[in-house]
Amino acid sequence: MKTNLDLFPEEIRPYLIPKPEGELFYRCLGCSAEFSIEKLLYVCPHCNQVLLLHDRNAHNLTKIPGTLWQKIFDYRKILKIPALKGIYRYHEFIGSCLPLSSILYLGEGHTPVIEASIHLQEKVGLKFFYKNDGQNPSASFKDRGMASALSSIKYLIDQNLVSDVIAVCASTGDTSAAAALYASYLGPLIKSAVLLPHGKVTSQQLSQPLGSGAKVFEIPGVFDDCMKIVEHLSSQYPVVLLNSKNPWRILGQESYSYEIAQDFDWDMTDKVVIVPIGNAGNISAVMNGFLKFHKAGIIESLPKIIGVQSQHADPVYQYYLEPDKTKRKFIPVDTRPSVAQAAMIGNPVSMPRVIEITDKYDKTSKHQNVFFVQVTEQSIMDWQLTANKNGHITCTQGGECLAGLVKALDQGIVSQNETAILDATAHAIKFSDFQDLYFKKRIPDAYHIQPDPKYINQPQLVSSDDPNLVPSQENRLSKKDFQDFVQEISGKIAKNLHL
Numbered sequence: 001m002k003t004n005l006d007l008f009p010e011e012i013r014p015y016l017i018p019k020p021e022g023e024l025f026y027r028c029l030g031c032s033a034e035f036s037i038e039k040l041l042y043v044c045p046h047c048n049q050v051l052l053l054h055d056r057n058a059h060n061l062t063k064i065p066g067t068l069w070q071k072i073f074d075y076r077k078i079l080k081i082p083a084l085k086g087i088y089r090y091h092e093f094i095g096s097c098l099p100l101s102s103i104l105y106l107g108e109g110h111t112p113v114i115e116a117s118i119h120l121q122e123k124v125g126l127k128f129f130y131k132n133d134g135q136n137p138s139a140s141f142k143d144r145g146m147a148s149a150l151s152s153i154k155y156l157i158d159q160n161l162v163s164d165v166i167a168v169c170a171s172t173g174d175t176s177a178a179a180a181l182y183a184s185y186l187g188p189l190i191k192s193a194v195l196l197p198h199g200k201v202t203s204q205q206l207s208q209p210l211g212s213g214a215k216v217f218e219i220p221g222v223f224d225d226c227m228k229i230v231e232h233l234s235s236q237y238p239v240v241l242l243n244s245k246n247p248w249r250i251l252g253q254e255s256y257s258y259e260i261a262q263d264f265d266w267d268m269t270d271k272v273v274i275v276p277i278g279n280a281g282n283i284s285a286v287m288n289g290f291l292k293f294h295k296a297g298i299i300e301s302l303p304k305i306i307g308v309q310s311q312h313a314d315p316v317y318q319y320y321l322e323p324d325k326t327k328r329k330f331i332p333v334d335t336r337p338s339v340a341q342a343a344m345i346g347n348p349v350s351m352p353r354v355i356e357i358t359d360k361y362d363k364t365s366k367h368q369n370v371f372f373v374q375v376t377e378q379s380i381m382d383w384q385l386t387a388n389k390n391g392h393i394t395c396t397q398g399g400e401c402l403a404g405l406v407k408a409l410d411q412g413i414v415s416q417n418e419t420a421i422l423d424a425t426a427h428a429i430k431f432s433d434f435q436d437l438y439f440k441k442r443i444p445d446a447y448h449i450q451p452d453p454k455y456i457n458q459p460q461l462v463s464s465d466d467p468n469l470v471p472s473q474e475n476r477l478s479k480k481d482f483q484d485f486v487q488e489i490s491g492k493i494a495k496n497l498h499l
């Protein structure tokens with residue numbers, strides 16, 4: 001498809017279709033050593049620390065005025081080039097070395113931002129929105145990072161730098177669903193294997209990698225145990241690691257912030273962005289994204305960031321409880337069962353990233369602008385159900401964000417003059433197992449959740465009092481009997497609905 005550049009303003013034309021002009025490299029967060037992206041690398045070979053991707057040509061980004069960038073991104077919305085329809089609309093900030101031919105696009109990104117229902121906003125006490133990242137192809141935000149990671153692998157394959165790729169990941173459910181989906185799209189070029197904590201992912205999440213044809217291994221224990229096995233595998237064998245330890249995942253997930261900036265017309269004043277924290281890849285990416293747009297002059301102020309953790313898996317919250325920076329010490333926690341199961345992680349691999357980026361974010365903001373709050377399991381579940389009863393489609397982690405907003409408002413971290421944007425990180429149906437347990441009052445004690453009758457909703461079977469008047473697939477009723485049946489059932493429903 002040829003793009004007719006004449007249709008676009010003259011100042012936009014040279015920039016409309018991005019060229020692979022970036023020069024990306026890995027930098028270690030521990031010792032600052034730099035490495036080529038042509039090697040598969042997930043930790044620093046010298047000090048074993050995690051890495052982040054940087055662009056040697058990033059200084060060129062500031063040569064274009066922020067207001068022109070805004071126009072470029074707005075006009076790119078009109079393009080019909082698949083590679084630029086998803087997260088790579090922000091190509092120069094996301095994977096600037098990738099030619100469009102290496103980019104995978106399965107419909108990820110540009111998820112809707114939905115204003116919370118008026119009833120819900122009144123209940124909570126301020127204006128807020130949900131960004132529905134559950135409306136990504138595998139129904140969670142992980143698709144953003146996976147589009148980036150798999151595009152980077154396709155790029156290496158296209159250049160004959162790697163072949164016969166075996167991709168592995170450990171997962172609380174959504175990473176494996178996304179990894180298996182994107183890998184399967186590349187067909188025979190890549191095989192994927194996923195490790196899941198046995199019994200600790202929902203049935204919907206388990207069905208996803210199985211359906212995509214990945215090898216699925218269930219491991220006893222919790223996510224943190226699976227992660228150790230995957231780390232061992234990736235240090236011993238030539239496999240591609242698709243966990244958020246992979247810096248390409250972080251890079252792709254930065255698109256979430258770019259979209260928020262664009263959705264709110266590049267004005268981040270009095271905005272508060274709330275995300276749940278598990279392995280802490282997402283909050284790292286979200287902060288990094290805003291920092292990059294701020295540096296390029298695309299946004300003038302940085303939004304407030306609030307990371308939320310459940311009482312049952314709160315190592316990041318615990319770390320920041322100590323106000324004196326020099327005295328903070330990271331201690332992994334043993335997780336307890338959590339309905340925010342996708343975030344049930346006691347030893348987040350991106351903790352060094354969080355520490356470094358939070359510091360930079362606060363410094364750039366010139367005041368504390370990143371906050372961490374802790375919420376109860378009960379509040380996560382009750383707020384998720386409340387949100388969904390008011391027209392939303394949020395998962396339990398999105399419920400965690402809302403519980404976090406309420407807590408932050410209560411603690412004075414957020415005021416009523418601000419506008420919050422909450423991450424509904426996955427679709428509600430992925431976590432319907434927990435809704436089901438709640439509605440059936442069968443949530444195991446270890447979750448510490450008492451189902452509140454005012455949220456419970458159960459189907460009611462409405463049948464005929466006369467056993468001979470019940471239709472089934474095998475026994476069709478006579479015309480007369482069926483009419484009686486319809487009348488009786490309608491009567492019962494009408495009575496129930498007080499019609």
Ligand SMILES: *Cc1c(COP(=O)(O)O)cnc(C)c1O
Pocket residue numbers: 140141142174175244276277278279280281282283342343395397425426
């Ligand atoms: C992975 C995940 C999280 C946690 O994100 P991290 O990057 O691990 O902090 C939250 N919610 C959902 C639905 C997820 O899949």
Ligand SMILES: [Zn+2]
Pocket residue numbers: 028029030031032033044045046047048049
């Ligand atoms: Zn290092």
